[in-house]
Amino acid sequence: MSFKSYMQLVRIHNVIGAALGAIMGFLVSSKWQILEAKQLLLSALVVGLIAAGGYVINDVYDVEIDKINKPYRPIPSGSISINQARTLAIILFAVGVLASIWLNVFAIIVALLTVIGLVYYAKELKRTGLYGNLLVATTTALSIFYGGLAFFSDDWLSRIAIPTFYSFFLTLTREIVKGIEDYNGDLANNVRTLATTLGINKSWKIVKALLALLLIVSPIPFFIGFNFIYIVILIVAFIPFTILSIVQKNTIEGASKARSYLKISAIAGIIAFLLGSLPFFRG
Template identity: 55%
Template sequence: MNPYLRLIRVHNVIGAAIGDLMGYLVASFWEISVERLAISMIVVSLVAAGGYAINDVFDVEIDKINKPDRPLPSGKISLRRAIILSYGLMISGTIISITLGYFEVIIATITSLALYYYAKTLKREGLSGNIIVATTTALSIFYGGITYFSGDWLERVIVPTAYSFLLTLGREFIKGIEDYEGDKAYGVKTLATTIGVRDTWKISRIILILILVISPLPLFLGFNIMYLILLIPFVYFILLSIFSETSIKGGSKGREYLKWSAFIGITAFALGSLPLHILI
């Protein structure tokens, strides 16, 4: 893969754009303004890409241990180019958001600043950094909802936004388990390096179990049968993560399972919001 695409983690950026799309579809009941939706997805993609790039900039030394094949520690991209790219992407996304409205600009600006300070300092402060990542990830869904901004969208959008927050928070904790050795060597205060791998697994599993407990909730909020159908594989991958080995190696597998559950969850909410007359 092209090193620049790896730097911005293009797969994760696509995921953020899909999250924005899902938020819009859930809020709008699939009444689409192609122009506003496209702009919204571009904004989310640019800000997310810039955030991933600046994260690698500040993580270059740690990645020499954890992920030496990444574009910066491997020397495929210079640090200077990565910095320029990351700033350019986030600034471009924020400027483009002006065409959507003042609330959208505020969220794009706050998200960009949060991603920068997360990469610079908050990532090494443990829980606060995890919360920032979970919040900014969930905001991609919320951003799609406010872009539509019509009718009783808030109740429908806040549910998948909350799910995304919890799922990402659990994944962040498990990712900290996966990166335990490198983070410990450089004094990064993740939950795993602070309280240990075993206890971090316990907390992560509590969060994932909470997601399972509340997962039927959208069925009582007007989501259709497609949500119920896709809930089955969603629960399956959550369970695989819960029952992963209580170890650093298990953290790697658990994080991969949660990526699948996140993708399925986004699809479930998007298709679950389809008007019934389209399904019949």
């Protein structure tokens, strides 16, 4: 075992992205009241720890599938045992929930429900296809929502609703793409994704229609309060990488490329909402 293997197991780049989502949610909700540093850092910590635990427990239950789809992953490759991974997941979940105690009661409830949802997804729901996709999209969007919840002002919900919705929508699309990418292993293990039930080509058509719709509605936040930085990042990063995802061939290989592009789109979206909420750049 090695430090690198553990970083691969928790998917550290995704964990950082989730924590950034919480930071963005807090700053958007608080109108950049960065003096509330305790709540800001705690929300990012809770989200990061629980997200990491979710990735680890997912790999614990996915070991047979990963032997086909991703044999290089830490568990199927033998660099980390299932028992070690399961113990790590429990620790990450426990510390994440404990850290939420210093926020508020609603933050504790959301943290607990998210842990339950992630374990249920890894153990059962992932094999149901669309229902599993919806749960992953919900828990990912909750990263942003959680940052706003940590601030918890009178009007935090109205400010965080739009970025939370966009995160849900983009993540749902990315999950369908991942289902296409993992088609062979999922089919061999009776996992009912859209790709294994409808076929790769039809699943791709759904993905491209959803992404096209997302592109159409993406400028809306600029017209309802987000500043010009939002639209600049949209044009420079979000739109190009989303288009790159759309133009991929309707194949498993195309899904692998699209998944990488959509990660960049997601990060660009977080940055766009974050900087687009800066109050002193509004007209």
